[in-house]
Amino acid sequence: xxxxxxxxxxxxxxxxxxxxxxxxxxxxxxxxxxxxxxxxxxxxxxxxxxxxxxxxxxxxxxxxxxxxxxxxxxxxxxxxxxxxxxxxxxxxxxxxxxxxxxxxxxxxxxxxxxxxxxxxxxxxxxxxxxxxxxxxxxxxxxxxxxxxxxxxxxxxxxxxxxxxxxxxxxxxxxxxxxxxxxxxxxxxxxxxxxxxxxxxxxxxxxxxxxxxxxxxxxxxxxxxxxxxxxxxxxxxxxxxxxxxxxxxxxxxxxxxxxxxxxxxxxxxxxxxxxxxxxxxxxxxxxxxxxxxxxxxxxxxxxxxxxxxxxxxxxxxxxxxxxxxxxxxxxxxxxxxxxxxxxxxxxxxxxxxxxxxxxxxxxxxxxx
Amino acid sequence: xxxxxxxxxxxxxxxxxxxxxxxxxxxxxxxxxxxxxxxxxxxxxxxxxxxxxxxxxxxxxxxxxxxxxxxxxxxxxxxxxxxxxxxxxxxxxxxxxxxxxxxxxxxxxxxxxxxxxxxxxxxxxxxxxxxxxxxxxxxxxxxxxxxxxxxxxxxxxxxxxxxxxxxxxxxxxxxxxxxxxxxxxxxxxxxxxxxxxxxxxxxxxxxxxxxxxxxxxxxxxxxxxxxxxxxxxxxxxxxxxxxxxxxxxxxxxxxxxxxxxxxxxxxxxxxxxxxxxxxxxxxxxxxxxxxxxxxxxxxxxxxxxxxxxxxxxxxxxxxxxxxxxxxxxxxxxxxxxxxxxxxxxxxxxxxxxxxxxxxxxxxxxxx
Numbered sequence: 240x241x242x243x244x245x246x247x248x249x250x251x252x253x254x255x256x257x258x259x260x261x262x263x264x265x266x267x268x269x270x271x272x273x274x275x276x277x278x279x280x281x282x283x284x285x286x287x288x289x290x291x292x293x294x295x296x297x298x299x300x301x302x303x304x305x306x307x308x309x310x311x312x313x314x315x316x317x318x319x320x321x322x323x324x325x326x327x328x329x330x331x332x333x334x335x336x337x338x339x340x341x342x343x344x345x346x347x348x349x350x351x352x353x354x355x356x357x358x359x360x361x362x363x364x365x366x367x368x369x370x371x372x373x374x375x376x377x378x379x380x381x382x383x384x385x386x387x388x389x390x391x392x393x394x395x396x397x398x399x400x401x402x403x404x405x406x407x408x409x410x411x412x413x414x415x416x417x418x419x420x421x422x423x424x425x426x427x428x429x430x431x432x433x434x435x436x437x438x439x440x441x442x443x444x445x446x447x448x449x450x451x452x453x454x455x456x457x458x459x460x461x462x463x464x465x466x467x468x469x470x471x472x473x474x475x476x477x478x479x480x481x482x483x484x485x486x487x488x489x490x491x492x493x494x495x496x497x498x499x500x501x502x503x504x505x506x507x508x509x510x511x512x513x514x515x516x517x518x519x520x521x522x523x524x525x526x527x528x529x530x531x532x533x534x535x536x537x538x539x540x541x542x543x544x545x546x547x548x549x550x551x552x553x554x555x556x557x558x559x560x561x562x563x564x565x566x567x568x569x570x571x572x573x574x575x576x577x578x579x580x581x582x583x584x585x586x587x588x589x590x591x592x593x594x595x596x597x598x599x600x601x602x603x604x605x606x
Numbered sequence: 607x608x609x610x611x612x613x614x615x616x617x618x619x620x621x622x623x624x625x626x627x628x629x630x631x632x633x634x635x636x637x638x639x640x641x642x643x644x645x646x647x648x649x650x651x652x653x654x655x656x657x658x659x660x661x662x663x664x665x666x667x668x669x670x671x672x673x674x675x676x677x678x679x680x681x682x683x684x685x686x687x688x689x690x691x692x693x694x695x696x697x698x699x700x701x702x703x704x705x706x707x708x709x710x711x712x713x714x715x716x717x718x719x720x721x722x723x724x725x726x727x728x729x730x731x732x733x734x735x736x737x738x739x740x741x742x743x744x745x746x747x748x749x750x751x752x753x754x755x756x757x758x759x760x761x762x763x764x765x766x767x768x769x770x771x772x773x774x775x776x777x778x779x780x781x782x783x784x785x786x787x788x789x790x791x792x793x794x795x796x797x798x799x800x801x802x803x804x805x806x807x808x809x810x811x812x813x814x815x816x817x818x819x820x821x822x823x824x825x826x827x828x829x830x831x832x833x834x835x836x837x838x839x840x841x842x843x844x845x846x847x848x849x850x851x852x853x854x855x856x857x858x859x860x861x862x863x864x865x866x867x868x869x870x871x872x873x874x875x876x877x878x879x880x881x882x883x884x885x886x887x888x889x890x891x892x893x894x895x896x897x898x899x900x901x902x903x904x905x906x907x908x909x910x911x912x913x914x915x916x917x918x919x920x921x922x923x924x925x926x927x928x929x930x931x932x933x934x935x936x937x938x939x940x941x942x943x944x945x946x947x948x949x950x951x952x953x954x955x956x957x958x959x960x961x962x963x964x965x966x967x968x969x970x971x972x973x
Contacts, residue, residue: 311919548968549965552673552678552920552921553919553921554918554919598912598915598968598969601969602965602969605965605969606969
């Protein structure tokens with residue numbers, strides 16, 4: 240389901256729209272912590288030891304920990320916002336009678352299930368039959384009805400249509416949707432407020448220089464960029480480069496989303512295998528909103544994940560650390576910061592998007 | 607080096623001594639966060655599904671996260687306190703000329719190295735030649751001089767004596783020492799203050815019902831129990847049972863520390879392989895100070911560690927979770943809580959002692 244008139248919708252993705260979303264979802268979500276790490280700040284200015292003329296920018300990190308969000312990922316924000324708006328627009332009676340449906344085996348499934356059960360709306364989640372037991376149980380324990388499908392996109396979409404025909408359920412897309420994007424954008428609003436409370440003790444006026452988030456379908460990045468549009472803070476996106484998963488970066492380089500062939504990457508950042516959505520592309524390709532998208536290798540993602548787990552003692556999923564990996568290891572990004580920031584350096588908000596992993600998955604990644 | 611007159615020293619381990627230690631070390635340590643988890647509270651009253659008549663006590667957990675302490679473990683408290691007292695007693699000139707020495711390959715080594723470099727005192731750390739590179743580098747990066755030895759206790763002690771003969775360095779024991787114990791006890795003081803700030807919004811008067819900490823050499827538990835002595839809060843200890851590592855529990859059961867043969871356990875809780883110290887035994891065997899010591903299996907430790915990593919998204923080392931494992935899985939402890947607490951349940955402070963592990967170690971544990 241492609242968003243209609245994406246250009247007009249993108250123009251309505253304003254800071255005010257994000258603020259309004261935040262007011263609506265605030266009772267249902269956690270204000271996740273903003274963490275700092277002297278160790279990682281220090282590493283940022285000394286990493287890449289093998290490259291003699293490598294950039295050594297001064298970076299001070301502020302980590303927005305959506306791994307501590309409800310269901311363990313920022314997706315709870317978009318799901319609550321989409322359902323609360325649906326109740327406003329269609330009325331409680333209709334929405335509670337029809338229910339909602341989505342296809343996902345990841346964090347969006349659990350987020351929608353939680354939001355739906357909280358708001359007394361029936362939820363149908365279409366999941367591939369090959370999903371792991373823990374994901375199926377995690378979603379079911381939030382009170383949703385699981386409907387199994389085949390693994391390919393057409394198979395899953397066919398089952399969604401079956402569910403809709405049977406129940407009248409309303410589709411809530413995982414990322415390419417105005418209300419979902421507004422919900423995810425509240426991550427940026429909180430990040431800014433917490434940063435300013437932290438650094439501006441007595442009427443100071445420091446502002447974030449930059450914010451970087453992962454880009455999969457692009458909902459989180461588009462929402463955060465919409466919140467900061469018109470402000471001093473620049474927003475960047477981060478993608479895995481493995482097997483072409485950096486479709487957004489490549490689309491920007493070749494001047495068009497449609498010029499990039501659809502890819503099936505098996506990057507370890509499994510939450511970022513999705514291509515960027517149509518509405519999200521409108522935001523991400525607008526240089527007034529997104530200052531650039533950078534990519535990192537699998538080894539760089541693993542190195543960043545190791546640092547977060549071992550040094551910060553914080554559990555994140557591999558998709559969550561691509562922004563940090565860009566800051567630490569992407570030479571193009573680092574040279575740009577050094578050039579733009581000079582010796583003053585940058586205060587950078589880094590969004591850790593989620594923490595849903597298992598001890599077995601961590602073990603496999605580093606075996 | 608055995609503490610002299612342990613009975614008299616134990617009597618001086620008072621709440622006032624711990625308070626005084628806290629005042630002294632406060633500028634040098636982190637006030638680590640106190641975390642809660644609805645998921646774990648819920649699991650506590652529903653675990654052990656395979657046992658029909660299992661106890662289902664109501665437990666509300668308050669996790670004191672010393673994994674977020676400097677160098678990643680509570681040991682920083684004792685090391686700073688021991689050195690600050692040494693400077694008071696022996697004078698800066700003597701201590702800075704002679705330096706300090708210890709033998710350890712674990713958290714105490716890094717803690718002493720950090721405290722010594724902060725206070726401008728030379729530190730010599732005797733480590734077995736077979737220590738991992740990361741442990742050696744971690745300790746060296748804190749500014750200490752590493753001196754290698756063989757792996758057995760006599761070999762390590764011989765090298766300590768050599769260092770002392772050469773430099774005059776003063777020995778700072780890892781746990782069986784009055785000043786070290788007072789430092790570790792400040793964990794209990796902070797836990798109580800943070801708990802009361804959290805639960806007693808408007809002049810309320812709820813008090814912690816219990817606190818549980820791991821027991822290896824016993825310094826942390828003895829310090830915390832000394833802080834709570836004379837108060838309502840009961841203090842418990844937790845040990846691994848594998849290959850007899852529950853020497854303290856067995857000593858209490860057989861009415862004597864000296865009745866328990868020295869063991870070499872290879873429990874996964876590698877920070878708790880040490881037998882309980884002489885001075886610590888004086889505290890832990892005093893029923894007015896410690897209400898009981900309980901043991902858990904390797905599988906129970908792993909299950910607790912999985913919950914903390916996957917559900918709380920917090921990285922802990924395996925030694926850190928034995929207290930939680932007792933609360934969740936030790937039937938004797940759980941039946942006792944059910945009996946004593948009734949339907950009101952208990953508010954329990956659970957000390958996570960440290961978080962120094964690696965992604966490889968996590969992988970190996972769950973492979």
